[in-house]
Amino acid sequence: xxxxxxxxxxxxxxxxxxxxxxxxxxxxxxxxxxxxxxxxxxxxxxxxxxxxxxxxxxxxxxxxxxxxxxxxxxxxxxxxxxxxxxxxxxxxxxxxxxxxxxxxxxxxxxxxxxxxxxxxxxxxxxxxxxxxxxxxxxxxxxxxxxxxxxxxxxxxxxxxxxxx
Amino acid sequence: xxxxxxxxxxxxxxxxxxxxxxxxxxxxxxxxxxxxxxxxxxxxxxxxxxxxxxxxxxxxxxxxxxxxxxxxxxxxxxxxxxxxxxxxxxxxxxxxxxxxxxxxxxxxxxxxxxxxxxxxxxxxxxxxxxxxxxxxxxxxxxxxxxxxxxxxxxxxxxxxxxxxxxxxxxxxxxxxxxxxxx
Numbered sequence: 001x002x003x004x005x006x007x008x009x010x011x012x013x014x015x016x017x018x019x020x021x022x023x024x025x026x027x028x029x030x031x032x033x034x035x036x037x038x039x040x041x042x043x044x045x046x047x048x049x050x051x052x053x054x055x056x057x058x059x060x061x062x063x064x065x066x067x068x069x070x071x072x073x074x075x076x077x078x079x080x081x082x083x084x085x086x087x088x089x090x091x092x093x094x095x096x097x098x099x100x101x102x103x104x105x106x107x108x109x110x111x112x113x114x115x116x117x118x119x120x121x122x123x124x125x126x127x128x129x130x131x132x133x134x135x136x137x138x139x140x141x142x143x144x145x146x147x148x149x150x151x152x153x154x155x156x157x158x159x160x161x162x163x164x
Numbered sequence: 165x166x167x168x169x170x171x172x173x174x175x176x177x178x179x180x181x182x183x184x185x186x187x188x189x190x191x192x193x194x195x196x197x198x199x200x201x202x203x204x205x206x207x208x209x210x211x212x213x214x215x216x217x218x219x220x221x222x223x224x225x226x227x228x229x230x231x232x233x234x235x236x237x238x239x240x241x242x243x244x245x246x247x248x249x250x251x252x253x254x255x256x257x258x259x260x261x262x263x264x265x266x267x268x269x270x271x272x273x274x275x276x277x278x279x280x281x282x283x284x285x286x287x288x289x290x291x292x293x294x295x296x297x298x299x300x301x302x303x304x305x306x307x308x309x310x311x312x313x314x315x316x317x318x319x320x321x322x323x324x325x326x327x328x329x330x331x332x333x334x335x336x337x338x339x340x341x342x343x344x345x346x
Contacts, residue, residue, distance in 0.1 A: 011332050011335060011336070012328070012332065015306075015331060015332065015335065016312070017312070017313050017328055017331070017332075046335075046339050047335075049342065050307060050335065050338055050339070050342070051307055053288050053342065054202070054288060054303070054304075054307035054308065055198075055307070055308070056197070056198040056201055056202070056308070057194070058193060058194040058197055059197075059207060059211070062193055062194075062197060062211065062214075063189065063190050063193055065211070066189050066193050066211075066214060066215055066218060067185075067186050067189050067190075069215050070185075070189060070215060070218050070219055070222065071182070071185065071186075073215075073219055074185075074219065074222060
């Protein structure tokens with residue numbers, strides 16, 4: 001092996017990536033060439049420094065933080081299909097019951113209504129009742145209730161629960 | 165069928181033995197963290213990734229072939245997960261580790277050594293951040309996991325000569341960055 005050839009392969013030799021035959025040739029050349037030995041020494045030093053700088057140690061407390069977090073997350077089990085369906089059905093029933101209840105017991109959805117008699121006796125509630133009996137407000141309340149219930153359902157459908 | 169060297173540990177973890185689970189976490193946390201840190205340059209993000217990878221490992225254990233060693237299997241999950249995370253888009257800003265954590269061999273470094281290592285670490289992180297993801301991964305696997313180009317090639321599905329070229333190129337860049345120290 002000639003010096004030029006060795007210099008081209010010096011990096012590969014330091015990386016430990018030279019195949020066995022070429023590595024033997026390189027070692028034979030090094031035995032007889034002081035200049036290339038110097039280059040090889042520098043490459044080896046650079047390799048050791050890179051290993052030192054690129055090495056990382058675990059940050060303090062990493063293991064205990066990981067153990068706590070992993071065991072906590074592992075304790076959660078996915079919600080089963082049956083549980084999801086039950087949650088969905090329950091949410092639907094609740095929502096329908098809420099709508100029916102509002103229609104039955106409040107004047108929110110009626111086109112014509114009379115203010116309850118007690119509101120005349122308590123004028124302070126008069127403004128509130130008038131606001132509540134506005135049809136668009138009724139729909140807004142119904143919409144917010146639906147959003148709320150959908151949120152709960154979504155949580156149940158996509159989420160996990162803790163293991164019993 | 166002969167069981168592999170880690171079959172006992174795997175069976176205990178599958179039985180939800182807490183000590184075995186913690187042993188498995190301790191055994192792989194450092195290497196997974198090192199790989200994730202080298203890939204993201206952010207210690208907090210690396211810790212989050214480490215947590216996710218360990219969970220995936222634990223969830224995947226029922227499908228693990230117990231006649232084989234655990235380490236390459238865990239490494240494969242870690243590499244895939246880290247690459248997926250990086251592909252999903254921009255990650256958090258670079259946040260280097262405490263310099264003392266970078267000195268693998270010296271548990272009690274002096275102030276000047278800490279300063280030097282901290283400066284070198286910053287340069288290395290910047291140089292690594294400039295490398296394309298797969299090249300960065302090849303460097304991390306070489307220097308962190310001590311894998312050969314053949315092993316890296318098999319792990320990330322890139323021809324061995326390409327990996328070798330990446331490593332040599334990255335090595336030259338890193339040497340330049342550390343010119344003062346190397």
